[in-house]
Amino acid sequence: MTIDWIAADWGTTNLRLWAMSGRTPSEARALDRGMGGLRPDQFAAVLAEETDGWPAVPVIASGMVGARQGWIEAPYVPAPCPAVPQLVPVPGDPGGRPVRIVCGVSQTSPADVMRGEETQVAGLLSLSPEFDGIVCLPGTHTKWVRVSADEICNFKSLMTGELFGLIAGQSMLRHTVAAEGHDPDLFRAAVSDAMARPERGFGGLFQLRAEALLADLDPVAARARLSGTLIGWELAAAKPWWLGCEVTIIGAPALSALYAEALTAQGVPAAQMSVEDATLAGLAAAHRQFVAES
Amino acid sequence: MTIDWIAADWGTTNLRLWAMSGRTPSEARALDRGMGGLRPDQFAAVLAEETDGWPAVPVIASGMVGARQGWIEAPYVPAPCPAVPQLVPVPGDPGGRPVRIVCGVSQTSPADVMRGEETQVAGLLSLSPEFDGIVCLPGTHTKWVRVSADEICNFKSLMTGELFGLIAGQSMLRHTVAAEGHDPDLFRAAVSDAMARPERGFGGLFQLRAEALLADLDPVAARARLSGTLIGWELAAAKPWWLGCEVTIIGAPALSALYAEALTAQGVPAAQMSVEDATLAGLAAAHRQFVAES
Structure with missing residues (x-):
């Protein structure tokens, strides 16, 4: 296969690279060289080093690489906007390659931003061109995105994943909540309670610790209840986004399964798509756009 | 003044000691030698060292020193229980002094625990013997305690302070939220919103970050809104505790003022008492109990 472009998913923590032949990856590399650990003048060298052996073809990158503290700032496109990514060039073709960074999307009222998720939404539309509905992208900062007529209409971000990590990993509940494991019944009950009475x-959060001290609460049960409480708050906050809508979840498999479980319990069927499929399809759509404009 | 006993407020992080003459402190010492940094076999030496020069009089200690990981475990007394502290002896009169540790208080359903706050409640009752109502003790883990007929009837703990610290200090909002400052109007509006629609x-949490990025949100405004949101959730969760009740707040002055502001906005007048006054009065009540029983 001829490598004709390079796809880059360049987030805060990680860098993932694919040598691409059209829409097909021929080789993948995953590295812990995220934007969070780099100064602006280091990105070109990191890219050259980590794509060693790959040809001098265009690079399409999305994610926090385009943040103000990233390589170059790829401005936010205000929603509503076309779902096909907009690109900004890195000046000077570093390493002899044209490099393009995908712009984030912003919303004025209520204020909101995304950077990286817009590429996954574009990928979903590339793989399912008729899609019209809600995309839920669970993660550190979960996004709910309304897509219609090939546009990102509006969206909402919630800190659910980050809060779960802080509470389960750094609060006094860290000794109470298991690092993994699941209890579907307790999870669904906690989702339902948190939605009905946030x-x-x-x-109930402190109660988890007290039950552990006084009644040997099972740490897996505590995890399911904490997770259900936070996802229940999120579903309550995002209710206008999913009620009576078609929802597609794009996220890590275990987390997507939790959201699907919670939505199904509300009578909302949810399809799932892998993050990698969506990201690659979105970057490929951006690459075709780049080729068409060249 | 004759020093006839020693009062110790021995928490997770700090140790505060007072040489006492009856109910009056004659000397105070504050040290960062909390229970969290000590092994059980180190407490006796720390106490001897930090009370150097004080006579061989009884020591009354409360707080996390009595936790399972503390000096010795002072068991929880199940509520409802008398507000006068119960004491357990440290075996062997370490350093030639009788040492007594105040027991925590527990509640079975819903599960809850306190350790240290029971001493402040006893202090409030010692200073205001007719008190009948709700005590709010804001802090890392805020407690709402119902006191009637000289008993702790029941209580509720919330992780409000710890969550504020994690979100303001360690989440992606750490660059958005000022370390100090206050905006009363925004605070009260956030309390009211969070109570009405938790x-x-x-x-709205992620929105603070987005407004900072897109609209230069003032960090003091962000702090007031975050603080108001969390205290609003707490007031919503604790509504059965304060609605139509007399509330006395025992806490650090700035934090107590926020709670008083939030409660006053709900039409609930709130008195305030200093933590040190309440703690010392509670330890003095425990000391009188100890003397009476000796």
Whole structure:
């Protein structure tokens, strides 16, 4: 296969690279050289080093590489906007390759931003051109995106994943909550309680620790209840996004399964798509756009 | 003044000691030698070292020193229980002094625990013997305690302070939220919103970051909104505790003022008492109990 472009998913923590032949990856590399650990003047050298052996073909990159603290700032495109990514060039073709970075998407009221997820939405539309509905992208900062007529109409971000990580990993609940494991019944009950009475869920957090001290609460049960409480808050906050809608979840498999479980319990069927499939399809759509404009 | 006993407030992080003459402190020492940094076999030496020069009089200690990981475990007394602290002896009169540790208080359903706050509640009752109502003790883990007929009837703990610290100090909002400062109008509006629609408050956390990126949100405004959101959730969760009740707040002055502001906005007048006054009065009540029983 001829490598005719390079796809880069360049986030805060990780860098993933694919040598691409049209829409097909011929080789993949995963590295812990995210934007968070780099100064702007280091990106070109990292890219050259990590694509060693690959030809001098165009590079399409998305994610935090385009943030203000990244390589170059790829400005936010205000929503509503076309779902096909907009690109900005890195000046000077570093390493002899044209490099293009995908712009994020912003929203004025209520204020919101995304950077990276717009590429996955474009990938979903590339793989399912008729898609019209809600995309849920669970993660550190979960996004709910309304897509219609090939546009990102509006969206909403929630800190659910980051809060779960802080509470389970760094609060006094860190000794109470298991690092893995799941209890579907307790999870669904916690989702339902937190949706119906969000404040009661907030009041229930300390109770997990007290039950562990007084009644040997199972750490897996604690994890399911904490996770259900936070996802329940999210579903309550995002209700206008999913109620009566078609939802496609794009996220890591285990996390996507939790969201699908929670949505199904509300009577909302949810399809799932892998992050890698969506990201690659979105970068490929951006590459075709780049070729068409060249 | 004759020093006839020593008061110790021995928490996770700090140790505060007072040489006492009856109910009056004659000397105070504050040290960062909390229970969190000590092994059980180190407490006796720390106490001897830090009370150097004080006479061989009884020591009354409360706080995490009595936790399972502390000096010795002072068991929880199940609520409802008398507000006068119960004491357990440290075996062997370490350093030639009788040492007594105040027991925590537990609740079975819903599960809850306190350790240290029971001493402050006892202090409030010692200073205001007719008190009948709700004590709010804001802090890392805020407690709402119902006191009636000289008993702790029941109580509720919330992780509000710890969550604020994690979100403001360690989440992606750490660059958005000022380390200090206050905006009363924004705070009260956020309290009110979070009480009326807790899930909307959850949905509004990421928005603080987006407004900082897109609209230069003032970090003091962000702090007031975050603080108001969390205290609003707490007031919603604790509504059965304060609605139509007399509330006395025992906490650090700035934090107590926020809670008083939030409660006053709900039409609930709140008195305030200093933590040190309440702690010392509670330890003095425990000391009188100890003397009476000796």
